[in-house]
Amino acid sequence: MANLKRLTMAQALILYLSQQHVARDGVEQPFFAGVWGIFGHGNVAGVGQALQQYADRIRYYQSRNEQAQVHAAIAYAKHKNRMQTFACTSSIGPGATNMITGAATATINRLPVLLLPGDIFAERRQGPVLQQLESEHSQNVSVNDCFRPVSRYWDRLERPEQLISALPEAMRVLTSPAETGAVTLALPQDTQTEAFDYPAALFEKRVWQIARNRADSAAMRVAVQWIRESRQPLIVAGGGVHYSDATAALLAFVERTGIPVGETQAGKGALRYDHPLNLGALGSTGTEGANIIAREADLVIGIGTRYSDFTTASRTAFQAEGVRFININVAEFDAYKHNALPLTGDARATLDELLELLADFSTDPDYQQRCRAYNAAWDAEVQRIYTLEHEPLLSQGEVVGMVNTFSREQDVVLCAAGSLPGDLHKLWRTRDPRGYHLEYGYSCMGYEIAGGMGVAMADPEREVYVMIGDGSYLMMNSEIVTMVQEGIKVTIVLLDNHGFASIGGLSESVGSAGFGTHYRARTGEDQLAGEPLPVDYAQNCASLGALVLQAKDRGEFAAALEEARAVKNRPVCIVTQVDREQRVGGYESWWDVAIAEVSDNPDVQQARAEYEEHKKRQRYFL
Ligand SMILES: Cc1ncc(C[n+]2csc(CCOP(=O)(O)OP(=O)(O)O)c2C)c(N)n1
Numbered sequence: 001m002a003n004l005k006r007l008t009m010a011q012a013l014i015l016y017l018s019q020q021h022v023a024r025d026g027v028e029q030p031f032f033a034g035v036w037g038i039f040g041h042g043n044v045a046g047v048g049q050a051l052q053q054y055a056d057r058i059r060y061y062q063s064r065n066e067q068a069q070v071h072a073a074i075a076y077a078k079h080k081n082r083m084q085t086f087a088c089t090s091s092i093g094p095g096a097t098n099m100i101t102g103a104a105t106a107t108i109n110r111l112p113v114l115l116l117p118g119d120i121f122a123e124r125r126q127g128p129v130l131q132q133l134e135s136e137h138s139q140n141v142s143v144n145d146c147f148r149p150v151s152r153y154w155d156r157l158e159r160p161e162q163l164i165s166a167l168p169e170a171m172r173v174l175t176s177p178a179e180t181g182a183v184t185l186a187l188p189q190d191t192q193t194e195a196f197d198y199p200a201a202l203f204e205k206r207v208w209q210i211a212r213n214r215a216d217s218a219a220m221r222v223a224v225q226w227i228r229e230s231r232q233p234l235i236v237a238g239g240g241v242h243y244s245d246a247t248a249a250l251l252a253f254v255e256r257t258g259i260p261v262g263e264t265q266a267g268k269g270a271l272r273y274d275h276p277l278n279l280g281a282l283g284s285t286g287t288e289g290a291n292i293i294a295r296e297a298d299l300v301i302g303i304g305t306r307y308s309d310f311t312t313a314s315r316t317a318f319q320a321e322g323v324r325f326i327n328i329n330v331a332e333f334d335a336y337k338h339n340a341l342p343l344t345g346d347a348r349a350t351l352d353e354l355l356e357l358l359a360d361f362s363t364d365p366d367y368q369q370r371c372r373a374y375n376a377a378w379d380a381e382v383q384r385i386y387t388l389e390h391e392p393l394l395s396q397g398e399v400v401g402m403v404n405t406f407s408r409e410q411d412v413v414l415c416a417a418g419s420l421p422g423d424l425h426k427l428w429r430t431r432d433p434r435g436y437h438l439e440y441g442y443s444c445m446g447y448e449i450a451g452g453m454g455v456a457m458a459d460p461e462r463e464v465y466v467m468i469g470d471g472s473y474l475m476m477n478s479e480i481v482t483m484v485q486e487g488i489k490v491t492i493v494l495l496d497n498h499g500f501a502s503i504g505g506l507s508e509s510v511g512s513a514g515f516g517t518h519y520r521a522r523t524g525e526d527q528l529a530g531e532p533l534p535v536d537y538a539q540n541c542a543s544l545g546a547l548v549l550q551a552k553d554r555g556e557f558a559a560a561l562e563e564a565r566a567v568k569n570r571p572v573c574i575v576t577q578v579d580r581e582q583r584v585g586g587y588e589s590w591w592d593v594a595i596a597e598v599s600d601n602p603d604v605q606q607a608r609a610e611y612e613e614h615k616k617r618q619r620y621f622l
């Protein structure tokens with residue numbers, strides 16, 4: 001008889017999770033840093049009981065909101081370059097569906113997280129159970145089916161022994177550099193509590209090796225030839241450079257070949273901001289130099305990028321006749337984008353190999369000189385915006401500047417939505433590969449505070465500056481309470497501009513005058529144009545347990561940063577108003593937001609005419 005262990009399905013699951021490890025380059029660590037959860041009738045007696053039983057093996061963390069716990073988990077995973085994450089448990093019904101936005105954020109950003117939503121009774125005798133979605137066409141449907149399109153692996157386990165085959169699949173996907181994302185195991189509440197004689201081998205320590213796959217050698221030879229033939233090659237550094245831990249390999253590659261770099265939101269920090277061949281942000285929120293060089297580039301080497309519309313300026317960024325693409329990517333799906341020569345492989349391993357094959361290659365000195373000049377000119381532009389001395393309210397660019405200048409090299413800035421991501425992409429001087437954390441795949445308002453908490457948990461030695469708009473703050477500030485509970489320090493910089501400056505600006509640019517984007521009182525049947533809403537963010541934040549500092553001007557803001565740094569084991573919030581109309585502009589770029597084709601409004605008609613002009617520059621690469 002094989003060695004058996006009689007456990008409930010939930011106990012077996014939790015015990016298994018505590019035994020999973022990953023290893024890369026000889027460094028081994030546990031894969032799960034803990035389990036986040038909010039309990040209800042759908043998980044309290046199953047997963048909840050198991051977590052209590054195994055509290056000495058894997059730590060349980062209580063969140064305020066199921067969406068927020070997923071954000072915290074994936075921010076943690078992002079900061080750890082995907083080598084570690086959390087599981088997240090919820091009850092059935094609304095607790096489960098609250099995690100769907102988190103699942104989408106994870107999968108779109110290619111970040112691992114294990115979701116364990118409770119599900120309706122497998123037995124079905126007692127149905128409809130509280131919070132059950134009924135279907136007259138099938139009894140095998142629940143709200144958890146909504147996780148399917150936002151999960152990279154999805155399963156519903158209606159018998160305890162199904163765990164034995166589901167768990168290795170879940171781990172394979174979670175630890176796969178190419179396939180990772182949200183993994184959802186829907187757990188009927190009765191199945192969680194059912195006992196089974198599990199093979200003891202299931203609970204032995206398991207180490208998942210994170211491979212560094214090599215690109216095809218024939219494709220490598222072609223890549224070398226294309227690079228040698230190119231006159232103006234450009235590297236697009238994406239998030240994969242970080243996840244593969246390839247920043248040192250990229251630096252060596254750039255220094256030896258003289259190929260300049262443009263950075264995506266996920267890739268920013270791949271090179272230090274002041275490396276002379278770093279052109280900075282690329283695309284819709286890009287710098288002048290990066291966008292001009294991209295326009296002329298005859299060869300684009302995409303490294304770990306999925307070429308989002310922000311990176312490609314909605315397919316207008318690369319304009320050279322006959323421009324070619326080489327894509328280094330662990331995921332075949334991304335490697336083939338833009339009709340590229342696919343180097344399907346790990347970024348670091350592929351860069352190392354390419355460099356050997358290109359030992360004697362270097363770009364033209366004049367080309368390099370142009371790039372250096374763009375890097376220097378951009379830094380002067382950043383300095384201008386950092387020191388604008390705008391009155392009477394601060395400008396957002398200055399606030400970015402003060403946080404950047406005050407923070408230490410190793411500190412982290414974190415953001416997700418609003419006008420801040422574009423400003424940070426352009427303006428943040430990134431000095432450490434882990435110093436810039438943008439969730440700009442899903443750009444999910446509400447990620448920021450929970451995400452900041454996740455990064456602080458992943459790396460307590462660094463100060464974490466969460467930069468957040470008033471809109472995002474109102475959408476999800478609940479995890480301030482969790483930080484108080486856990487004694488976690490994050491500095492939240494809350495920029496109050498009475499609503500949605502970003503979408504307000506966008507609305508103006510499409511001819512719609514900022515409709516519906518101001519936080520103002522109703523003035524008539526059809527207008528929200530009265531007094532600004534009297535929200536007291538400082539009191540709101542303080543009431544949740546954070547230390548709050550308010551800053552009206554540069555002096556007060558600088559003092560608040562000093563005071564915030566001294567705080568330990570507690571969240572701090574610096575609240576400041578910024579001038580909504582003092583924006584950082586665009587530089588040689590565009591973003592496709594479709595504009596009404598017919599309208600009585602001349603502003604909309606004008607915007608549509610300009611839009612059609614821009615559309616002419618949009619390309620397919622075939
Ligand atoms: C969950 C979610 N809902 C809606 C949006 C669309 N959206 C993007 S930015 C934005 C406004 C953000 O307001 P705020 O946080 O105050 O930043 P600001 O635009 O003022 O800089 C909205 C509604 C989003 N990104 N995420």
Ligand SMILES: [Mg+2]
Pocket residue numbers: 418469470471495496497498499500501
């Ligand atoms: Mg705002």
